[in-house]
Amino acid sequence: MKEIKLVFTGSMGAGKTTAISALSEIPVINTDVNATDEVIARKATTTVALDYGEMTLPDGQKLRLYGTPGQERFAYMWKILMQGALGLIILVDNAGENPLGDLEIYLNHFREDIEKTTAVIGVTRMDLSKKPNLAAYNDFLRKKNLQLPVFSVDVRRKQNVVLMVQTLVAMLEY
Amino acid sequence: MQYILSTYALEKSDRLFMKSMIEMANKKFGLQWRLDDANGQVTVVDMDTQEGRTFWETNRAQKTLIAYAEKDTYQATFFLEKPLKVQLVTQLLKKLADQINPISISPIIPQIAPVSPPPISNGIAGYKPEKYLVGLLKKIIADGKPYTLQLAGTPALHVVPEDQMCYTVDMDLSEPNPVQKVWFKSTANHFSKQPIDLSKLNLIRDDFTSYDISAFLWLSTLQSSNGVLLAGHSLTNPIRLKEYPNFSILPYDPFHLQMAAFMLKNTASIPRISANIRQPMPTVINFYNACAVLDLVNIEKTAKETPEATKTISLEKKGLLQNIFQRLMR
Amino acid sequence: MLSSQQKQLLNNKLQTLLENSEEITAALVTTVDGHLCAMHQRKDYPLDRLATMGSSLMSLGDTITAELKMGSCRNIISENESGIVTFMHINNSLVLITITLQKNALGLLLAHSRKAAEEMAKSL
Ligand SMILES: Nc1nc2c(ncn2[C@@H]2O[C@H](COP(=O)(O)OP(=O)(O)OP(=O)(O)O)[C@@H](O)[C@H]2O)c(=O)[nH]1
Numbered sequence: 323m324k325e326i327k328l329v330f331t332g333s334m335g336a337g338k339t340t341a342i343s344a345l346s347e348i349p350v351i352n353t354d355v356n357a358t359d360e361v362i363a364r365k366a367t368t369t370v371a372l373d374y375g376e377m378t379l380p381d382g383q384k385l386r387l388y389g390t391p392g393q394e395r396f397a398y399m400w401k402i403l404m405q406g407a408l409g410l411i412i413l414v415d416n417a418g419e420n421p422l423g424d425l426e427i428y429l430n431h432f433r434e435d436i437e438k439t440t441a442v443i444g445v446t447r448m449d450l451s452k453k454p455n456l457a458a459y460n461d462f463l464r465k466k467n468l469q470l471p472v473f474s475v476d477v478r479r480k481q482n483v484v485l486m487v488q489t490l491v492a493m494l495e496y
Numbered sequence: 497m498q499y500i501l502s503t504y505a506l507e508k509s510d511r512l513f514m515k516s517m518i519e520m521a522n523k524k525f526g527l528q529w530r531l532d533d534a535n536g537q538v539t540v541v542d543m544d545t546q547e548g549r550t551f552w553e554t555n556r557a558q559k560t561l562i563a564y565a566e567k568d569t570y571q572a573t574f575f576l577e578k579p580l581k582v583q584l585v586t587q588l589l590k591k592l593a594d595q596i597n598p599i600s601i602s603p604i605i606p607q608i609a610p611v612s613p614p615p616i617s618n619g620i621a622g623y624k625p626e627k628y629l630v631g632l633l634k635k636i637i638a639d640g641k642p643y644t645l646q647l648a649g650t651p652a653l654h655v656v657p658e659d660q661m662c663y664t665v666d667m668d669l670s671e672p673n674p675v676q677k678v679w680f681k682s683t684a685n686h687f688s689k690q691p692i693d694l695s696k697l698n699l700i701r702d703d704f705t706s707y708d709i710s711a712f713l714w715l716s717t718l719q720s721s722n723g724v725l726l727a728g729h730s731l732t733n734p735i736r737l738k739e740y741p742n743f744s745i746l747p748y749d750p751f752h753l754q755m756a757a758f759m760l761k762n763t764a765s766i767p768r769i770s771a772n773i774r775q776p777m778p779t780v781i782n783f784y785n786a787c788a789v790l791d792l793v794n795i796e797k798t799a800k801e802t803p804e805a806t807k808t809i810s811l812e813k814k815g816l817l818q819n820i821f822q823r824l825m826r
Numbered sequence: 827m828l829s830s831q832q833k834q835l836l837n838n839k840l841q842t843l844l845e846n847s848e849e850i851t852a853a854l855v856t857t858v859d860g861h862l863c864a865m866h867q868r869k870d871y872p873l874d875r876l877a878t879m880g881s882s883l884m885s886l887g888d889t890i891t892a893e894l895k896m897g898s899c900r901n902i903i904s905e906n907e908s909g910i911v912t913f914m915h916i917n918n919s920l921v922l923i924t925i926t927l928q929k930n931a932l933g934l935l936l937a938h939s940r941k942a943a944e945e946m947a948k949s950l
């Protein structure tokens with residue numbers, strides 16, 4: 323049986339590692355290291371290879387949750403991790419400098435995968451920066467000719483992470 | 497003439513609901529019930545607890561008791577069905593008031609619950625948001641000034657359009673309790689509406705919990721639609737979601753996610769959505785109304801419906817996806 | 827993070843490393859989060875990318891070692907059809923990556939790299 327997996331990607335510090343930790347039944351395997359650059363101002367560590375977590379499905383199969391590094395210099399990991407994934411969750415840090423620009427990076431990079439599978443977008447840290455608002459994200463997607471669910475989320479709340487994954491599954495089913 | 501009700505072995509939340517329902521019944525219908533566990537003339541007993549059943553056995557001969565349970569298996573003179581519903585409680589209180597005191601004090605009672613709308617018939621539309629809470633909210637948003645809305649016996653709702661927020665007591669919008677459900681269904685004319693003094697705004701912001709107004713528009717439409725399509729809309733028009741509802745703010749049931757996914761990816765009429773998602777038409781209509789109130793749908797009069805079977809996935813994959821969905825419900 | 831002086835120092839050490847052992851084709855120092863700090867090479871490899879990849883690999887190595895409770899990861903070796911690459915920590919924040927095109931030079935590569943890494947750690 324093929325590996326069953328979902329991938330979390332998106333901008334640096336948007337909360338991929340946090341989101342996977344919220345769902346995983348096992349301690350998340352993570353490759354966070356101390357940041358040595360401007361990232362430090364935001365948070366102490368950053369993912370350089372992958373995050374990995376697991377959930378057991380009712381029939382005993384494992385759902386594997388992979389997180390990518392956020393920073394674009396690690397883009398070679400993105401393709402590796404996406405191979406064979408059921409779908410993609412893109413997290414965007416709304417408190418970053420150019421959130422829509424960030425989103426575009428991932429949409430462009432994963433365009434083929436998104437068309438083959440699907441994606442759900444979670445905009446995080448909206449409590450820190452209200453703009454752009456969700457309407458701006460939806461407009462942006464329309465311009466890119468994509469119809470994908472967009473949520474405002476706080477990945478520290480498990481229910482928000484569950485919502486994204488359930489939606490991803492619903493998008494795959496219908 | 498006063499009447500006193502007491503409770504026995506009720507869950508705390510049930511007792512609280514009971515209290516607010518009594519207030520609602522009193523205010524609306526001129527009854528004079530109050531809750532006092534020590535001096536009750538009549539006692540509501542939770543029969544689904546051992547404690548309650550014992551109390552029942554020892555006291556049924558001397559006292560007037562109301563059996564509160566899921567099923568009426570006690571041959572009780574007075575039975576109240578679980579979970580608590582305003583209408584049932586009200587009727588019961590009225591009936592009791594009549595029997596305890598020979599002088600009938602109850603006036604002719606108007607219906608508290610929303611006027612039951614006509615059933616859907618051959619696609620002729622009829623849900624009018626302006627008749628419900630959602631209409632009041634929309635009007636306040638359009639006016640742009642803050643107002644307090646109040647339904648007798650329930651907490652006030654402070655609506656502040658400039659914040660795009662409502663302020664009220666703590667509540668769990670994803671699981672409204674029976675009183676709140678009735679509240680969301682209530683017709684506009686049951687609410688009083690008071691402008692909020694601008695000097696009080698900051699107090700309100702500090703003292704109450706804030707909620708996105710859209711969540712209130714959404715819930716009141718979902719709750720009050722009763723399966724009746726929005727006036728002026730047609731069941732046969734193909735429709736499509738412009739965007740996926742932001743369910744991190746809008747309360748949802750799991751099947752709403754599936755409905756929304758289908759409606760985002762397909763252009764289809766309501767009957768077809770209902771068939772594809774395997775949800776009854778009224779459910780789809782309620783959802784459609786709520787999406788339309790938030791301006792999330794396109795009515796595609798000219799567009800063609802997405803052909804059937806645009807998407808075929810293997811049974812195995814479908815099973816897998818359902819497994820994942822189920823796992824996340826825990 | 828590193829001063830330009832420190833970077834210069836690292837560059838010098840890498841230069842000495844390559845001068846002392848002609849089997850080594852390229853050597854570089856990267857931060858654990860994948861920023862190239864210093865390099866020296868006889869070819870023209872795109873070492874920026876190698877620096878980031880090296881940081882991913884080193885952290886996977888550390889993760890695996892921790893998983894197995896084997897102390898700390900001394901080095902990671904990639905033996906290939908036409909050469910060898912090694913990765914090792916200089917300290918908590920820097921990683922040394924060395925490359926040789928000689929298939930039989932593993933022992934030598936490790937020995938020289940280890941020595942260079944220790945010297946760099948001392949002098950920083
Ligand atoms: N204030 C606020 N903080 C948030 C929110 N969501 C996540 N965070 C915090 O943001 C940080 C996200 O960090 P990570 O989970 O490491 O982010 P990441 O996406 O894995 O980052 P990289 O691996 O470096 O790309 C954590 O400290 C979270 O607690 C939010 O909605 N609001």
Ligand SMILES: [Mg+2]
Nearest residue numbers: 338339368369
């Ligand atoms: Mg991370």
